Amino acid sequence: MRELHRDYPSLTQVPNGVLFADPAKGRTLFIDQNHIETAASGAHVPVSAIEQMQNELRTVTPIVAYEPPYRVRVEGTGTIQALEGLNPTAVLRTYAPPDPGWDAIAGRCTHACVRYLFTGDDGTQRDAHVEPLFSAPDKFYVMVVSFNGQGVASLDAALQQAHEEVGVIEQLSNRMVADIVGSA
Secondary structure (H helix, E strand, O other), X not given: OHHHXXXXXXXXXXXXXXXXXXXXXXXXXXXXXXXXXEEEOOOOOOOHHHHHHHHHHHHHHHHHOOOOOEEEEEEEEEEEEXXXXXXXXXXXXXXXXXXXXXXXXXXXXXXXXXXXXXXXXXXXXXXXXEEEOOOOOOEEEEEEEEEEEEEEOOHHHHHHHXXXXXXXXXXXXXXXXHHHHHHO
């Protein structure tokens, strides 16, 4: 744990666990009795962050003695630049038009998004959202959450699965936006 604390300058005791953080780099590592969660966030997260996370998990898992099966949850978020002159809000409102009757309940609808749920043959579930990026009107915001509830028998298999899932999320995000734009 001392080794991890060197990499994460902030250490906070939380109920039933501990939170390591490096705010300057947008990294966190949360450990409790039931799971380990590691995250890297920021405008540009390097691909090497995945390997760093995997190394940290290899360090932590034997210490806390988690038993298999290991379940993997991967969350990927990012933005996709729209083509010049393309308005993501207009595209998504055309693709998934809101019902005008909703306006009477909540006020005029100004944005729309789409959400898809996928289930793989291996039981992996993926929840994908595409919406306009509110702070930048020329970009799509995409979020995909992936979870394998069945788990895998070894930590190495879980880490490999997480690594592969990052590629699936990237490919799915790009394809979904391209197809939505192409149909609008």
